[in-house]
Amino acid sequence: MDVRQLEYFLAVVDHGGFNRAASALYLSQPSLSQAVRALERDLGSDLFHRIGRRAVLTEAGRALIGPAREAVRSLQLARASVESVHGLHSGRVDIAAMPSQAIEPLTGFIRSFARSHPAVSVRVQAAFTPRDVTELVRTGASELGLLASPADVPNADVRTYPLPAQRLVLLSPPDGPFPPGVPVRHEQLSGHRLIVGQQGTGMRKYVDDLRSEGVALTVAVETEHRVAVLPLVLGGVGLAVVTESWRGWAERSGAVVLDLEPGTSLRIALVSRKAPLTPAAAAFLDNAVAAVAAIDKHRL
Numbered sequence: 001m002d003v004r005q006l007e008y009f010l011a012v013v014d015h016g017g018f019n020r021a022a023s024a025l026y027l028s029q030p031s032l033s034q035a036v037r038a039l040e041r042d043l044g045s046d047l048f049h050r051i052g053r054r055a056v057l058t059e060a061g062r063a064l065i066g067p068a069r070e071a072v073r074s075l076q077l078a079r080a081s082v083e084s085v086h087g088l089h090s091g092r093v094d095i096a097a098m099p100s101q102a103i104e105p106l107t108g109f110i111r112s113f114a115r116s117h118p119a120v121s122v123r124v125q126a127a128f129t130p131r132d133v134t135e136l137v138r139t140g141a142s143e144l145g146l147l148a149s150p151a152d153v154p155n156a157d158v159r160t161y162p163l164p165a166q167r168l169v170l171l172s173p174p175d176g177p178f179p180p181g182v183p184v185r186h187e188q189l190s191g192h193r194l195i196v197g198q199q200g201t202g203m204r205k206y207v208d209d210l211r212s213e214g215v216a217l218t219v220a221v222e223t224e225h226r227v228a229v230l231p232l233v234l235g236g237v238g239l240a241v242v243t244e245s246w247r248g249w250a251e252r253s254g255a256v257v258l259d260l261e262p263g264t265s266l267r268i269a270l271v272s273r274k275a276p277l278t279p280a281a282a283a284f285l286d287n288a289v290a291a292v293a294a295i296d297k298h299r300l
Contacts, residue, residue, distance in 0.1 A: 003075050005039040006068040008032055009047060013065060014141070017055050069140035076278055091120045091280035096127040096142035098201070099226035101268060104245035105163060106146050109288040116287060120280045128224055129200030134158050137271050143281040144273075148243060148266040150202040158271040161285070163292055165265040166243040168206055170258040171233045171250055183259040186210055193220035193238035195229050202266040203241050230255060 011021035012032070022029040040047050047061035057065075093113075097106050102124060110122050125142055127133040130153060133145035138157040147153065153160050170184050177192065178184050189210060194217050197204045210217060220238035223229065229240050233255055242250075243266060247257045272285055 001039060001042045003072060005035055005042075006071055008035045009039055009061075009064065010068055010072065012036065012048065012055055013057065013061075017053065019053065066139060070275070073140045073143075073273075073275070091278060093120060093122045093144065093278075093280045093284045094125065094142040095122065095144045095146060095284075096125045096133045096136040097146040098127055098129070098133060098148055100166075100203070100243045100245050101146045101148055102126075103249060105268070105288075105292075109284070109291065112291050113284050113287045117280070117283060120283075122284070128198060130202075131200060134271060137273055140273065140275075143277055144285060145271040146268075147271065148202050148268050150205050150266055152267065153269055153271065155271070157274065159274055161270040161272070161289055163268040163270060165267055166245055168203065168241055168260055168264045168266065169244055169247060170260055171230065171240040171242055171246065172256040172258060173234055173236050174254055174256055175236075176239065176256055178256075178258055180256050180258070183261040185261050186213075186215060189239070190216045193218045195221045195223065195232050195238045195240040197226060197229075198222065198224050203243065206241055206264060 008021070008025065008027075011025055012018055015021040015024055018029055018032055018036075022032045025032065036047065043060070043064075045060040046058050047064060048055040049058055095106070106124070113120070113122070125136065127136055127145070127147070130147045130149040133147040134153065134155045134157070136142045137145040138155070145158070148166060170178075170189075172178055178188070194207055196207050196219050207217070207219070218238075221228075221232055223232075229242065230246070230250055230253055232238065233240050233250075234253065241260070250257050270285065270288055272281070277285065
């Protein structure tokens with residue numbers, strides 16, 4: 001068994017099958033299958049049930065995911081640590097981020113990091129709920145994560161770095177029902193159609209809480225594709241409750257952004273693996289924490 005075989009195994013897991021994994025690895029499908037078969041022979045157990053073109057993890061396969069990620073990350077850490085002796089001239093940072101926080105503060109963090117370390121690439125992986133982010137970081141699929149939550153992040157398996165909270169705001173088309181510049185009270189959303197994300201997000205919880213409190217709003221669209229929210233709002237399908245990070249993008253696109261009263265905010269946090277980070281990931285984390293500290297100092 002070698003690390004290359006484990007990387008191939010994880011590629012099949014992450015891409016949902018041999019064909020997609022082979023394409024992502026720039027390998028032929030038979031070569032990938034042969035490598036995974038060799039790993040299975042070495043371990044003495046099938047890792048996948050092959051059902052037509054599908055590959056379904058066996059119990060042994062599920063048990064291998066965590067150790068495989070640790071092994072691959074450990075090798076990456078060893079290589080990166082040696083390469084960084086003379087400075088960060090290469091490497092990659094893997095970050096799992098929820099969509100709204102991928103607008104801000106992530107773009108600001110990446111912009112600042114790229115100026116200091118232009119030779120290091122950043123890979124952003126989409127995650128849609130706080131649980132998704134922490135799970136990707138905990139298992140080693142990503143070294144860092146960025147999330148928003150209505151409550152603290154109670155996960156002992158990751159390190160948490162609180163960031164400034166983001167206020168929830170309302171997106172409306174320019175000809176919408178509320179005048180620009182005037183905050184919208186919760187009860188005023190009664191009778192209106194809203195576009196919402198999936199269960200498990202802070203923005204969805206806000207809308208669900210309003211409904212449980214008797215605000216008679218209608219969910220017009222539920223979507224995991226957050227990029228569809230703004231076009232749907234501008235198209236007059238409904239209103240949307242999003243975080244403050246959307247404001248600049250939404251206003252430049254022609255939407256009206258309104259404050260909600262009483263104000264409600266989501267807690268934002270960076271999370272990292274408890275295991276040692278690669279030098280590139282550690283540098284990104286230090287850069288982000290320093291950037292937030294500088295903003296807080298300027299506000300004082």
